[in-house]
Amino acid sequence: xxxxxxxxxxxxxxxxxxxxxxxVDKGEAVMIIGSNGAGKTTxxxxxCGLLASSAGEVLFKGDDIAGRPAQRLVRxxxxxxxxxxxxxxxxxxxxxxxxxxxxxxxxxxTMSTVLDLFPRLAERRKQHAGTMSGGEQQMLAVGRxxxxxxxxxxxxxxxxxxxxxxxxxxxxxxxxxxxxxxxxLVAEQQVPLAMAFSDRGYVLENGLIRLEGxxxxxxxxxxxxxxxxxxx
Amino acid sequence: MTAVILDGMVLGLQxxxxxxxxxxxxxxxxxxxxxxxxMAVISAMVVLFAMDAGIPVLPxxxxxxxxxxxxxxxxDLTIMRxxxxxxxxxxxxxxxxxxxxxxxxVDGFLNWRYPLKALNLFIGGGAVEILGVPMRRGSLWxxxxxLVTFAILFAFFRFTNLGRAVRSVIxxxxxxxxxxxxxxxxxxxxxxxxxxxAALVAITRSMVIPVDVQAGFSITVFALIVAxxxxxxxxxxxxxxxxxxxxxxTIAATYIGTFLSLVILLVAAAVTILIRxxxxxxxxx
Numbered sequence: 001x002x003x004x005x006x007x008x009x010x011x012x013x014x015x016x017x018x019x020x021x022x023x024v025d026k027g028e029a030v031m032i033i034g035s036n037g038a039g040k041t042t043x044x045x046x047x048c049g050l051l052a053s054s055a056g057e058v059l060f061k062g063d064d065i066a067g068r069p070a071q072r073l074v075r076x077x078x079x080x081x082x083x084x085x086x087x088x089x090x091x092x093x094x095x096x097x098x099x100x101x102x103x104x105x106x107x108x109x110t111m112s113t114v115l116d117l118f119p120r121l122a123e124r125r126k127q128h129a130g131t132m133s134g135g136e137q138q139m140l141a142v143g144r145x146x147x148x149x150x151x152x153x154x155x156x157x158x159x160x161x162x163x164x165x166x167x168x169x170x171x172x173x174x175x176x177x178x179x180x181x182x183x184x185l186v187a188e189q190q191v192p193l194a195m196a197f198s199d200r201g202y203v204l205e206n207g208l209i210r211l212e213g214x215x216x217x218x219x220x221x222x223x224x225x226x227x228x229x230x231x232x
Numbered sequence: 233m234t235a236v237i238l239d240g241m242v243l244g245l246q247x248x249x250x251x252x253x254x255x256x257x258x259x260x261x262x263x264x265x266x267x268x269x270x271m272a273v274i275s276a277m278v279v280l281f282a283m284d285a286g287i288p289v290l291p292x293x294x295x296x297x298x299x300x301x302x303x304x305x306x307x308d309l310t311i312m313r314x315x316x317x318x319x320x321x322x323x324x325x326x327x328x329x330x331x332x333x334x335x336x337x338v339d340g341f342l343n344w345r346y347p348l349k350a351l352n353l354f355i356g357g358g359a360v361e362i363l364g365v366p367m368r369r370g371s372l373w374x375x376x377x378x379l380v381t382f383a384i385l386f387a388f389f390r391f392t393n394l395g396r397a398v399r400s401v402i403x404x405x406x407x408x409x410x411x412x413x414x415x416x417x418x419x420x421x422x423x424x425x426x427x428x429x430a431a432l433v434a435i436t437r438s439m440v441i442p443v444d445v446q447a448g449f450s451i452t453v454f455a456l457i458v459a460x461x462x463x464x465x466x467x468x469x470x471x472x473x474x475x476x477x478x479x480x481x482t483i484a485a486t487y488i489g490t491f492l493s494l495v496i497l498l499v500a501a502a503v504t505i506l507i508r509x510x511x512x513x514x515x516x517x
Binding site for chain 1: 406
């Protein structure tokens with residue numbers, strides 16, 4: 001589904017991520033974990049066309065999409081939910097979901113799938129995004145991305161700013177999506193949640209991939225346990 | 233007093249329409265188009281020349297509106313390219329300089345070639361009484377056209393997919409990209425729309441007073457004041473600020489004197505900005 005090879009990106013000529021390679025197979029859930037400032041956000045933003053990359057390939061369904069702008073990737077089936085969510089503050093829930101399917105009209109079926117997944121959104125169809133709580137905004141950001149019927153959903157720290165209970169719920173929703181066959185790539189600082197969710201993972205440190213393995217392998221790795229799971 | 237309020241509202245609707253084309257382009261692209269008034273004047277001249285060539289009024293007005301849109305498209309394909317490549321503050325400054333340059337060139341050319349031309353679409357007939365106040369037919373037509381235009385604009389932004397896409401770019405450009413909207417195409421669309429609105433401003437205005445080749449800068453200045461008070465980027469803000477400032481202007485002109493009305497408008501604008509830096513219904517703040 002997605003294969004990233006020798007990928008480098010950053011700001012104004014200073015690379016933040018260096019020569020990163022990883023892959024996500026169809027139907028998998030893959031996590032990229034790392035501390036604050038490890039380069040997760042830069043990696044995802046560059047991969048998803050919001051930031052220029054300086055080297056490497058991003059193969060999505062076999063095509064190299066490196067350097068293509070974000071607005072073209074959506075139509076290819078790559079949905080991205082950034083950490084800052086980028087909702088439209090003075091537009092309603094309904095309008096967000098409708099725009100999610102842009103330029104097509106939203107399909108009734110997709111709309112009801114999303115509203116079943118997030119009943120809170122159904123209750124708040126007329127509410128403006130700017131007046132909603134962090135948890136609701138996160139649901140809306142994911143819901144908006146789902147309206148385009150992506151084959152791969154990329155999420156950057158979906159639990160940012162969420163209380164533990166809501167963070168848990170966010171991953172429960174992602175679990176439902178996975179069971180329905182969606183491929184998911186997630187970057188996360190809240191490692192235990194991501195670990196329980198994903199099949200495989202990569203550890204990003206200072207812009208480099210340091211470790212990789214199945215979630216079980218990573219969970220038993222002493223370095224990972226010490227740095228990310230709070231086990232000494 | 234009723235007469236003053238009604239006159240103020242007529243003027244206010246015109247102010248609102250004036251500011252809309254300017255405020256949209258700013259809200260969407262962070263670009264202040266100081267050649268806005270010149271877009272209006274060129275369109276007025278196109279209507280005038282079409283009529284001089286024997287084309288009846290209505291088709292001539294249609295040609296003028298198309299011309300306004302084409303000027304917008306032309307600006308988008310030329311000076312907007314380097315402007316949109318710049319980001320943030322640099323973009324605003326570059327837009328000010330380049331559009332001001334265009335404004336001077338257009339003004340210079342029109343003043344040199346056609347110094348005495350003016351578009352005049354007065355609508356004759358006796359006055360019509362509204363709430364006991366006699367109103368000129370031209371004013372009523374201009375207000376009616378403006379109201380219909382606003383109704384169309386609101387419906388476009390509320391109920392059409394394209395309109396919602398334009399709003400999403402104003403709200404969050406990155407978010408718009410994430411749902412597959414190309415902000416650059418929305419900018420082009422809005423600059424064309426802005427040109428059509430500028431033409432409409434000139435046409436409705438000429439139903440009340442002649443629009444001459446020197447009118448460009450005063451149109452831009454009024455549009456700027458109203459847009460800033462309403463909140464740059466907000467169409468409802470432009471309408472609201474237009475009506476408020478229109479009434480203030482008329483009251484000032486009636487009870488204090490026309491010579492001070494512009495000063496009073498500027499004071500009203502300054503006070504609004506001091507109290508609410510993002511304007512009445514501002515987007516960014």
